[in-house]
Structure formats: C-alpha cells, structure tokens
Amino acid sequence: MINLNKCFKLNLGYRMASRTDTKTRILDAAEKLFAERGFSETSLRLITSKAEVNLASVNYHFGSKKELIRAVLARYLDVFMPNAAAEIVALQKSPQTASLDEIFSTLIQPLLDLNTLRSGGTIIFLQLLGRGYIESQGHLRWFITTHYGAYLASFIAAVKQSAPHIPAVEMFWRLHFTLGTIVFTMASADALNEIAAADYDEHNDTEAILRKVIPYMAAGVAVPVPTN
Amino acid sequence: MINLNKCFKLNLGYRMASRTDTKTRILDAAEKLFAERGFSETSLRLITSKAEVNLASVNYHFGSKKELIRAVLARYLDVFMPNAAAEIVALQKSPQTASLDEIFSTLIQPLLDLNTLRSGGTIIFLQLLGRGYIESQGHLRWFITTHYGAYLASFIAAVKQSAPHIPAVEMFWRLHFTLGTIVFTMASADALNEIAAADYDEHNDTEAILRKVIPYMAAGVAVPVPTN
DNA sequence: AAGGCATTCACACAAGCGTTTTAAAGTTAA
DNA sequence: TTAACTTTAAAACGCTTGTGTGAATGCCTT
Known part of the structure; x- marks a missing residue:
C-alpha cells in the first residue's frame, strides 16, 4: 500500500547529474555483494x-x-533472455540444423554483452543465478520459469532438435546438469582461477572459461543414453 | 583452553542407553538441516x-x-574418502585401463554406502558438499584438499590415466565442471524430482540420478579439446 | 513565493543470532 | 559417603539483522 506512486514515476529527468540514481546505486552495490558473498550473508547495511x-x-x-x-x-x-532467444531463433533460420556446440556458443555473445552493461556483468549474472538457485530453494526457479518461460522454451526446443536421439525426460535432466555445471563453475570461478594460475601458470577470463565449458556440456548433453 | 578434556574422553560406556549421545543427536539434526537449508540459514536454536x-x-x-x-x-x-580411494586402487589393479564410466561408477557404491550409515546419507553428503563449496568461499576447498588430498590424488590420477589425451590444465577445469554438475544436481535433486514427476511421470531415487549423471560427466571429461 | 510531492535522513524497534556464564544434575572413583 | 569430574540446564549478554517512523530536505509546479 506504500509507494504506489513509484510505479508511475516516469522520471522526468529532474535528477541531479552529479550523482547516479539512488535506486541504481543500490542495485549496483547489491549485485556485486550478492554475487561474491551470497544473499543472506549480505546485509542491507553493507549494501x-x-x-x-x-x-x-x-x-x-x-x-x-x-x-x-x-x-x-x-x-x-x-536483458539477457530476449537477446539469447533472438540469437537462438536467428541460428535456427539457417537451413541445416545447428550442432549443440553452436547452440551453446550462441549464448556466449549475449552473456558477454552483459559486461558492457556493467563491468563484470557476465560473471556477476551467472554467480547470482547459481546463488539464487541454491539459496532460495525453488523460489528463483519458479520466478524464472514463470517470467521467462517463453524464452527458455525456444532454447530447449533448439537443443532438442539438435539432439533428437535424447528422450525428453533425459534431456530435462541433462539440461539441469548443464545449468549446474556452468553455474557452479562461475560461482567458484575466482577461486579456480587462482589455483589454475598457481599450479599451471594459466589465467582465464570469463570468456575463456565459458569456451572451455561448452564442449564439456555439449558432449554430455548429446552422449547416447545407456541401454542397460 | 576450554574442553581440553574432551580429547581424552574415551567414553567408558557409562552413558545411559535410553537416549542417544547428545553429540550424535546434534550432528544428526544439524546435517539434515544444513543440507536442506544451508549453513547460515540454519540457526543453532533450530538444530x-x-x-x-x-x-x-x-x-x-x-x-x-x-x-x-x-x-x-x-x-x-x-567414511567416504577411504572407501572411494580403495575402490579406485582396486579398479586399477586390473590389467586393462578402466574407462571413465567405470571410474565414475566406482564412486557410486561408496556413495550409496553412506545411506546405510544414516538414512538419506548419500544425498545429504552431496548436498553438504555443494553448500560448503559455495557458501564458505574457499574454506571448505582448503579443508578438503589439506585433509583428504591423498585420496583425491589417487582419483585424479586414475581419471588422467583413462583420458591421457586431455592436458593437465584442461583436466583440472573439467574435473571441477564435474564437481559442479554433481553437486548442483544433488542440491536441487528434490525440486528436480518433483518437476520430473509432474511433467514426465518419472520418479528417481538418488542412485538413479547418479546413474543418469555419470554418462554426462564421463563424456564431458573425455571430449577432445577444440584445437582452434 | 508557496504548496505539494518525492526522496532522504537519523533513529528506534523488535526479533533473532552465536556465545558465555553460572548453577544444577548426573556419573565415576576413592 | 565424599570428592572430582563430565555433562546438561536456564538465563542472559552483546551484537546484528530487516523493517518502520517521523521529521527534514530537495525539486517541481502553480
């Protein structure tokens, strides 16, 4: 019952220019802290x-x-969902069916574009996704499927078309395996990069990790289902 | 400086029989709550x-x-680490090198044995592992590698032997992808099972999910590294 | 200039948290 | 039984949490 006016605040441009919007400042600080510390470990006072x-x-x-x-x-x-879905339908316009690698790779650009939105946007987004899925037992899953279900459907359809030998149930599980792979990896990306740098003298940015994980996921999704 | 005596308490059997050990009661309640709600969301009062x-x-x-x-x-x-390592070295005794599927499958029995330890032990363990890795940014990773590093090494060596075409750095990443896959899957297992039951009339127990995820992980770990 | 609205500010509140303390109860050994 | 010790019990501590309140401030419109 409070703040109904917020919905109609069309922001007629009378904000001062020296300081960014309070709302934006909160979101910017919150997303960074949420991503690196988790939701419940981040207090409003810290934000x-x-x-x-x-x-x-x-x-x-x-x-x-x-x-x-x-x-x-x-x-x-x-931002991400419409962009990703658009790339998917563009890919499907092509005459021959796309490979799974191509489909997953299609998501890279929309993901990297989040970096231009805000610095570190890509990894922040993926970390938020992972934390949300694990911390808010089911709430986020419900929120995403109800609000962005149409975008997800187009992606799932494309994957199924590229791997027609996988039954629907199996594909359901494998796509969630895939979600787990990417989301857990990104949540631990900083720590893993430190270890990789120390043990193998290799440092990867977000894009490099994404390109590493795609063959892994594509192979796992497409592998024939054991018959026994 | 407190409770130094605890270390020397050899528990001479003078506990009453009608009620399980307080220490055990705490651990039993804590592990269940930790697994399903996370560490910081579980208060000592609830436990x-x-x-x-x-x-x-x-x-x-x-x-x-x-x-x-x-x-x-x-x-x-x-319990798990010695058992798993024992199975691995037993597998490696065989003349021909084991496949990745075999190696991963080797871990199933030690995992399922945790169910005999305590009801629901398998999934509780895997969920705890996942929560620990994500919540306690790095602390758990350090704890495990320092305390159980020898066991891990034997597992990693076996995997490397079964996929010699994968460079060490790449294998490092892929094994962490694998950890993410299994751990995220188990953390969401209950929710996923609900959806699978509703949408596909299929209900899986912990073992069934494990057997589903193994081909996925094995294929991902072994897939050739892209050259470009 | 004045009124109106949106926003910011400092402050307080109640609830929950992990932890500490002090006393009571229970168990073993002399 | 007494004495020493371990374990439980109840209560409180100090602190942090998310949220609410009421006044002050700033900006725009009239």
Missing part, C-alpha cells in the same frame, strides 16, 4: 554503506530485501 | 530444538558453529 545511500532507502525503493534480490536478478534477465 | 538438546551443548561439544559444520562434514568424508 547501503557501499552504495553510499541511506539504509532506509532500500525499503523505500524496493519494499524489502527479497524484492531487492528479485530486482537485481530481473535487471540481468530482462 | 538444538530438533535434536531436543540444550542450546549451549553445541558450544560445549563443538566449540562453535563453524566447528560443528566441519564435524558434520568430516563424519562423512572420513
């Missing part, structure tokens, strides 16, 4: 102090911490 | 009320919440 805004402004602009979490995720999903 | 013991007994027996978490994990790792 607002990093954002240099007042504590109460979170509840004023977002209503609650839970809604702030949703807003943080939605800011990425609203 | 002790489920275990029907006094709140202070956690700090008396374990010193702190952090040490309780370690104890919960160690109780599984101390």
Whole structure:
C-alpha cells in the first residue's frame, strides 16, 4: 500500500547529474555483494554503506530485501533472455540444423554483452543465478520459469532438435546438469582461477572459461543414453 | 583452553542407553538441516530444538558453529574418502585401463554406502558438499584438499590415466565442471524430482540420478579439446 | 513565493543470532 | 559417603539483522 506512486514515476529527468540514481546505486552495490558473498550473508547495511545511500532507502525503493534480490536478478534477465532467444531463433533460420556446440556458443555473445552493461556483468549474472538457485530453494526457479518461460522454451526446443536421439525426460535432466555445471563453475570461478594460475601458470577470463565449458556440456548433453 | 578434556574422553560406556549421545543427536539434526537449508540459514536454536538438546551443548561439544559444520562434514568424508580411494586402487589393479564410466561408477557404491550409515546419507553428503563449496568461499576447498588430498590424488590420477589425451590444465577445469554438475544436481535433486514427476511421470531415487549423471560427466571429461 | 510531492535522513524497534556464564544434575572413583 | 569430574540446564549478554517512523530536505509546479 506504500509507494504506489513509484510505479508511475516516469522520471522526468529532474535528477541531479552529479550523482547516479539512488535506486541504481543500490542495485549496483547489491549485485556485486550478492554475487561474491551470497544473499543472506549480505546485509542491507553493507549494501547501503557501499552504495553510499541511506539504509532506509532500500525499503523505500524496493519494499524489502527479497524484492531487492528479485530486482537485481530481473535487471540481468530482462536483458539477457530476449537477446539469447533472438540469437537462438536467428541460428535456427539457417537451413541445416545447428550442432549443440553452436547452440551453446550462441549464448556466449549475449552473456558477454552483459559486461558492457556493467563491468563484470557476465560473471556477476551467472554467480547470482547459481546463488539464487541454491539459496532460495525453488523460489528463483519458479520466478524464472514463470517470467521467462517463453524464452527458455525456444532454447530447449533448439537443443532438442539438435539432439533428437535424447528422450525428453533425459534431456530435462541433462539440461539441469548443464545449468549446474556452468553455474557452479562461475560461482567458484575466482577461486579456480587462482589455483589454475598457481599450479599451471594459466589465467582465464570469463570468456575463456565459458569456451572451455561448452564442449564439456555439449558432449554430455548429446552422449547416447545407456541401454542397460 | 576450554574442553581440553574432551580429547581424552574415551567414553567408558557409562552413558545411559535410553537416549542417544547428545553429540550424535546434534550432528544428526544439524546435517539434515544444513543440507536442506544451508549453513547460515540454519540457526543453532533450530538444530538444538530438533535434536531436543540444550542450546549451549553445541558450544560445549563443538566449540562453535563453524566447528560443528566441519564435524558434520568430516563424519562423512572420513567414511567416504577411504572407501572411494580403495575402490579406485582396486579398479586399477586390473590389467586393462578402466574407462571413465567405470571410474565414475566406482564412486557410486561408496556413495550409496553412506545411506546405510544414516538414512538419506548419500544425498545429504552431496548436498553438504555443494553448500560448503559455495557458501564458505574457499574454506571448505582448503579443508578438503589439506585433509583428504591423498585420496583425491589417487582419483585424479586414475581419471588422467583413462583420458591421457586431455592436458593437465584442461583436466583440472573439467574435473571441477564435474564437481559442479554433481553437486548442483544433488542440491536441487528434490525440486528436480518433483518437476520430473509432474511433467514426465518419472520418479528417481538418488542412485538413479547418479546413474543418469555419470554418462554426462564421463563424456564431458573425455571430449577432445577444440584445437582452434 | 508557496504548496505539494518525492526522496532522504537519523533513529528506534523488535526479533533473532552465536556465545558465555553460572548453577544444577548426573556419573565415576576413592 | 565424599570428592572430582563430565555433562546438561536456564538465563542472559552483546551484537546484528530487516523493517518502520517521523521529521527534514530537495525539486517541481502553480
């Protein structure tokens, strides 16, 4: 019942220019902290102090911490999902069916574009996704499938078409294996990169890791189902 | 400086029989709650009320919440790691080199044996592992590699021998992809099973999921590294 | 200039947290 | 039984958490 006006605030451009929007400052600080520390380990006080805004402004602009979490995720999903789906349908326009590698690779550019949205956007988004899936037992899964289900469907359809020998049930499981692979990897990316740098003198950026993981996932999704 | 006596408490059998050990009651309640809700979302008050013991007994027996978490994990790792390593060396005794599928399948029995240890032990263990890796940014990874590194090494060596065409660095990444796959899958196993049951009339127990994920992981680990 | 609205601010609140403390109860050994 | 010790019990501590309140501030419109 509070803040109904927010919905109609068309932001007529009367904000001062010297300082970014409070709402944006909160989102920017929150997403970074959420990604690297998790949702429940990140207090609103830490967020607002990093954002240099007042504590109460979170509840004023977002209503609650839970809604702030949703807003943080939605800011990425609203950009990524349409872009990814567009790439998928563009790929499917081609005469011959695409390989799984091609389909997964198609997602790389939309993911990397999140970096131009905000610095470190790609990995932040994937880490948020992973944390959300694990921490908020089921809530995020519900939120994504209900709000972005159409985009997901086009992706799943493309995958199924590229691997017609995999039954639907099996594909359901394998795509969730894939989600786990990418999301856990990105959540641990910093730690893994440190180890890789120390043990193998190899440092990978986000794109390099993505390109490493794609063959892994594509092979796993397409491998024939054991008959026994 | 407190509770040094605990180390020397040889437990001369003077406990009453009608009620299980307080320490065990705490561990049993804690592992279940930790697995399904996460560490920081599980309060000591919730644990002790489920275990029907006094709140202070956690700090008396374990010193702190952090040490309780370690104890919960160690109780599984101390059983699983030696068993798994034993199976691996037994497999390597055979003349021809084992396939990746065989190596991964070798881990199934030690994992399922955790179910005889405690009801639901297998999935609890894997969920704890996943939560630990993601929540305790790096602490658990350090704990495991320092305390159980020898066991891990024998497993990694076996995998490398079965996929000699994969460079060491690449294998490092792929084994962590694999960890992510299994751990994320198990952390979401309940939710996924619900969806699978609703959409495909298929219900899988822990073993069935493990057997589904093994071909996926084995194919991913062994897939040739792209040259470009 | 004045009124109105959106936003910011400092502060307080109640609840929950991990941990500590002090006393009571129970068990073993002399 | 007494004495020493381990284990449980109840209560409180200090701290942090998310959230609510009411006043002050700033910006725009009239």
